[in-house]
Each structure stands twice: as C-alpha cells, then as structure tokens.
Amino acid sequence: xDAQTLTYIFVFLTFALYIGIAIWSRAGSTNEFYxxxxxxHPVANGMATAxxxxxxxxxxxxxxxxxxxxxxxxxxxMGWTGGYVILALLLAPYLRKFGEFTVPDFIGTRYYSSAAxxxxxxxxxxxxxxxIAGQMRGVGxxxxxxxxxxxxxxxxxxxxxxxxxxVLGGMxxxxxxxxxxxxxxxxxxxxxxxxxxxLITGVPVPQLGLGATVADGSGLSVLDKLDTTLVELGFSPxxxxxxxxxxxxxxxxxxxxxxxxxxxxxxxxFTVPKVSDARKSAGYALLFIALLYTTAPAVGAFAxxxxxxxxxxxxxxxxxxxxxxxxxxxxIGWHDKNAxxxxxxxxxxxxxxxxxxxxxxxxxxxxVVLNPPSASKNEVYVDRDIMVLANPEIAxxxxxxxxxxxxxxxxxxxxxxxxxLLVISTSVSHDLIKKTFAQGLSDKRELLYARISxxxxxxxxGYFGIFPFGFVAQVVAFAFGLAAASLFPAILLGIFDKRTNxxxxxxxxxxxxxxxxxxxVYFKFVAPELNTAEHWWFGISPExxxxxxxxxxxxVAMTLSRLTAxxxxxxxxxxxxxxxxxxxxxxxxx
Numbered sequence: 001x002d003a004q005t006l007t008y009i010f011v012f013l014t015f016a017l018y019i020g021i022a023i024w025s026r027a028g029s030t031n032e033f034y035x036x037x038x039x040x041h042p043v044a045n046g047m048a049t050a051x052x053x054x055x056x057x058x059x060x061x062x063x064x065x066x067x068x069x070x071x072x073x074x075x076x077x078m079g080w081t082g083g084y085v086i087l088a089l090l091l092a093p094y095l096r097k098f099g100e101f102t103v104p105d106f107i108g109t110r111y112y113s114s115a116a117x118x119x120x121x122x123x124x125x126x127x128x129x130x131x132i133a134g135q136m137r138g139v140g141x142x143x144x145x146x147x148x149x150x151x152x153x154x155x156x157x158x159x160x161x162x163x164x165x166x167v168l169g170g171m172x173x174x175x176x177x178x179x180x181x182x183x184x185x186x187x188x189x190x191x192x193x194x195x196x197x198x199l200i201t202g203v204p205v206p207q208l209g210l211g212a213t214v215a216d217g218s219g220l221s222v223l224d225k226l227d228t229t230l231v232e233l234g235f236s237p238x239x240x241x242x243x244x245x246x247x248x249x250x251x252x253x254x255x256x257x258x259x260x261x262x263x264x265x266x267x268x269x270f271t272v273p274k275v276s277d278a279r280k281s282a283g284y285a286l287l288f289i290a291l292l293y294t295t296a297p298a299v300g301a302f303a304x305x306x307x308x309x310x311x312x313x314x315x316x317x318x319x320x321x322x323x324x325x326x327x328x329x330x331x332i333g334w335h336d337k338n339a340x341x342x343x344x345x346x347x348x349x350x351x352x353x354x355x356x357x358x359x360x361x362x363x364x365x366x367x368v369v370l371n372p373p374s375a376s377k378n379e380v381y382v383d384r385d386i387m388v389l390a391n392p393e394i395a396x397x398x399x400x401x402x403x404x405x406x407x408x409x410x411x412x413x414x415x416x417x418x419x420x421l422l423v424i425s426t427s428v429s430h431d432l433i434k435k436t437f438a439q440g441l442s443d444k445r446e447l448l449y450a451r452i453s454x455x456x457x458x459x460x461x462g463y464f465g466i467f468p469f470g471f472v473a474q475v476v477a478f479a480f481g482l483a484a485a486s487l488f489p490a491i492l493l494g495i496f497d498k499r500t501n502x503x504x505x506x507x508x509x510x511x512x513x514x515x516x517x518x519x520x521v522y523f524k525f526v527a528p529e530l531n532t533a534e535h536w537w538f539g540i541s542p543e544x545x546x547x548x549x550x551x552x553x554x555x556v557a558m559t560l561s562r563l564t565a566x567x568x569x570x571x572x573x574x575x576x577x578x579x580x581x582x583x584x585x586x587x588x589x590x
Contacts, residue, residue: 083259188408
C-alpha cells in the first residue's frame with residue numbers, strides 16, 4: 001500500500017477518533033465548556049496540556065529551525081521548556097486557587113475593573129490569533145503535501161474538523177481529544193526519529209544518537225560530520241552560533257515568560273479538581289513535553305545531514321519523488337543556474353525575490369522561474385517547515401511511517417488550534433458579553449454565544465492560515481512575545497504585588513502590548529529591509545522584543561500604581577487568600 005493511501009487511512013481513523021471523543025464528551029454547561037467541569041485527573045491534564053502546548057511549531061517547525069540555524073535554534077528549546085518551570089512555580093497553583101474560568105476573569109477581578117478585563121481580552125485575542133495563524137498554516141502544509149490538495153483547501157478541511165470537536169465539546173471535549181492527540185503526535189515523532197538514528201548511527205535512542213559516531217566509517221560524530229559537510233559547502237559550522245548574547249538572552253526570556261503568560265496553557269490549570277493538582281499537572285506536562293523536546297535536536301541534525309547527502313550534486317532527473325512533490329506546492333524549489341542538470345546546495349538565495357514558479361516545465365524537467373536568478377551559487381530553495389514532514393521520505397522509511405508523521409503533524413496543529421479557539425470564544429462570551437455588556441445572561445444563552453464566538457474565530461484563523469505572515473515557528477514566537485509583554489506581568493504582579501492597582505495594570509498592559517506589536521510590525525512588515533542586527537534596538541530581534549515589552553509593562557505598572565489610589569481592602573484580602581497554601585488556613589475558594 002502506498003504512502004498516500006496509508007495517509008488517508010491514518011488521518012481518517014484519527015479524525016474519527018477525535019470527533020467520536022468530542023461527541024461522547026459533549027459539554028452540557030458553561031462549566032464543562034470552559035473548564036471541563038474542573039474534574040480532570042492531573043496525568044490526563046498533563047498529557048492534554050502537552051498536546052495543547054506542542055503545536056505545529058513544536059512538531060513541524062522547531063526541528064526545521066534547528067536543522068538550518070544549528071546552535072542558534074536552541075533558544076527555542078530553552079525558552080519553551082523553561083517557561084513551564086515559571087508556570088508551575090509562580091502561576092498555576094495560585095490561578096487554580098482563584099478558581100474562575102479565564103485569565104481575563106482573574107485580571108478583571110484582581111484589578112476590580114471592567115476596563116482591565118477588556119484590555120486583557122484584547123491582549124488575549126491578539127496573542128491567540130497570532131499563534132493560531134501558525135497552526136492553521138501547519139494544517140494546510142500537511143494536507144497539501146500528503147493528501148494532494150491545495151494548501152487553501154487543506155486549511156478549510158482543518159477548520160471543519162476543529163469546528164466539530166471544539167464547538168461541540170468545549171473544554172471537556174478538547175481535553176480528552178488532546179489526550180488522544182498527544183499519544184498520536186508523540187508516537188509519530190519518536191518512531192521516525194528512532195528509525196533514522198538507527199540508519200545514521202546504529203543507536204536506537206535519538207538523544208544518544210546525536211552524540212554518536214556516524215556509521216559510514218568516517219569515525220566522525222554526527223555533529224562533527226555536520227560541521228565538516230556544511231563548511232565544505234560554504235556554510236558556517238553547525239555548532240557555531242551567529243546570534244549575539246543579548247539576542248539569545250532576550251529571545252529565551254521572551255519565550256519563557258511568554259509561555260507562562262499564554263492563555264490557552266494557563267486555562268488548563270483551571271480544569272483540575274484541587275490546587276495541588278495544578279502543580280502536578282505542570283510537572284506531568286513538562287515530562288510529556290520533554291519526550292519530544294529532547295528528541296528535536298537529533299531530528300534537526302539528522303534531517304540536515306540527510307538533506308545534504310540526498311540533494312547536493314544530485315542529478316535532478318535522479319532525485320527522489322519527495323523533492324518533486326514538495327516542489328509542486330512551492331515549498332522546495334530548484335533553478336539550474338549553471339545548466340548542468342545537477343542540484344547545487346550552497347549558502348545564499350536560490351532565487352531573486354520570492355520562490356514563485358509558473359506551472360510549466362522545460363524539456364529537461366527543470367522549473368521555469370518567474371524571477372531572475374541571483375548571483376549566489378545556491379540552486380535550492382527549501383522551506384524549513386517541511387523538514388520534519390519530509391524527513392522520513394528523505395531517509396526512505398516505510399510508507400506507514402510517512403503516513404504516521406502526517407497524522408502526527410495534524411494532531412499537533414489541531415490540538416493547539418482547538419485550545420486557542422476555546423480561549424478566544426470563552427473570553428468573548430464570558431468576559432466581554434456576560435461579565436461586561438450583558439450581565440445576568442443565562443447559562444444556556446452564554447453557551448450559545450461561546451459556540452458562535454468559536455465558529456467565528458475558526459473562520460478568521462483559517463484566513464490567517466491561507467494568507468500567512470511568516471513560517472510557523474516564527475509566527476508562534478511573535479505570539480509568545482505579545483504574551484510576555486502583556487498578560488504575564490499583569491498576572492505575576494496580581495499575585496505577588498499587592499500595591500499594583502487598576503491604573504498601573506491597564507497602563508502596563510497597553511504599553512507592553514503596543515510597544516511589542518509596533519516593533520514586530522515595523523521590522524517585519526513596514527521596513528523588512530531594516531530587519532538586521534545593526535538596526536534593532538539594543539541588538540534585540542523582533543522574536544526577542546517581548547522581553548523589553550515585559551520590562552516596560554512592569555515598570556509602568558509598578559510606577560503608576562504607587563502614584564495613584566491604593567488597592568481596596570477586599571482585593572488585598574483576595575490576594576492574601578490566593579497566596580496562602582491550603583491547609584495553613586481555610587479561606588473561601590471561589
């Protein structure tokens with residue numbers, strides 16, 4: 001049975017499982033729709049949190065970033081995992097003890113202000129839509145390649161599937177669907193990694209294979225072989241970093257505190273029965289995440305080594321089918337600059353401008369390129385988002401492994417998309433409509449508004465997936481920057497600084513969000529030609545600017561809070577109750 005047929009079977013079976021779980025666990029109340037009734041076991045919640053967290057950026061894009069950035073790509077590993085330590089220690093148990101449905105709920109109540117709640121909702125929506133754009137893009141890429149349909153229709157199919165289990169099941173349906181999706185995605189990630197580690201080094205554990213000797217008789221380790229190979233082609237050594245220390249620090253910090261401020265991750269800790277379970281859930285989530293994140297560096301290194309060995313100096317007529325199939329959807333491109341019929345892979349752009357192709361072919365089966373070739377010797381354009389998906393094909397693994405990777409990529413993207421859509425719909429229906437503009441709304445009507453909000457959010461998310469503004473992990477990094485600069489400081493100060501008041505919290509969130517958004521938009525869209533280290537403020541890239549946004553938020557919030565009216569006594573009591581461990585006293589839990 002060929003890979004495409006197996007992919008159809010695997011994807012159909014997994015989608016049937018997800019939809020079946022959603023129907024079985026359909027939410028019947030707002031409590032079940034928003035927080036799954038608050039009765040999820042910590043292990044199941046840790047698994048669901050891991051699936052919610054390990055998005056298309058983790059499954060599809062992160063190893064691709066490491067494959068092409070080498071050492072510099074490790075900032076994503078450090079930032080995205082380190083954030084869970086902050087979340088487990090500083091936020092999760094306190095927010096669970098607060099006991100409401102959403103992050104804006106906490107901010108609105110803690111800062112005793114509808115305006116603060118609205119600013120939190122606006123921040124949450126900006127973060128979530130930025131994040132979800134990357135997920136829908138990942139869905140489109142997987143569908144397009146493995147099911148042989150255009151990226152646009154791939155996104156549309158993904159939207160329909162998410163609609164089924166997010167709108168029907170709410171958090172209750174999403175939670176148990178995500179448990180199944182975690183099992184699918186982690187199996188799909190580890191199986192090809194083990195296969196390829198065995199092929200390259202003879203070691204079945206990818207984490208150990210990364211430091212093992214390549215089984216080609218050269219006596220070189222994987223990283224030494226990569227360094228040697230890339231330097232011969234004109235690239236920098238794989239193990240050398242090009243980013244400045246300040247930028248590495250800024251990106252890592254932005255990703256860490258952005259992780260701790262992500263609303264779709266935080267809301268998972270409202271779904272467990274007890275405060276202690278919130279901390280346990282974070283620990284289990286980190287364990288489940290570590291299975292993938294400790295494997296990613298090996299996957300990235302193996303993918304780059306396989307890519308070079310398979311593509312460089314190979315006759316186009318002899319290149320494997322995987323190259324031409326990715327070429328058909330524009331995610332790999334080749335232009336025969338020296339007319340020798342062989343693919344040359346070197347540093348530099350393969351094309352002048354964007355890699356767009358006409359649909360024609362020359363007699364020699366090479367592409368007709370709309371843009372003139374650049375002066376670079378490089379003849380290959382490759383989108384880094386395809387490396388994990390193409391890796392089993394490059395390594396000529398069995399067809400069932402290729403199909404499994406497709407199902408895993410979809411599981412990763414759809415699980416996170418569903419969690420993000422839920423926090424958007426919850427914020428609109430619960431925080432904006434019920435708590436702000438239509439107080440006293442019935443439970444049934446609120447549930448209806450939540451489902452309408454989710455459906456609307458799916459349509460908008462699909463648009464961003466069809467017309468993306470960056471590769472998957474880059475888009476996600478921007479979302480983390482926005483979360484770091486807006487929600488994280490407000491939540492942390494709300495728990496640990498009793499002096500922070502309404503004025504300070506609102507001004508801090510607005511300042512942090514506006515500054516970070518402006519910086520990203522300016523360098524990525526207004527003046528992309530200036531997006532270089534010499535033009536960045538303090539040498540910090542748009543991916544790391546969330547750290548400065550967070551510092552600005554903290555500074556504005558703490559300064560203005562000390563210059564304006566003090567916090568009311570009932571709010572001080574609320575903060576004290578949140579911070580007192582259960583068992584020391586027995587304060588009322590909301």
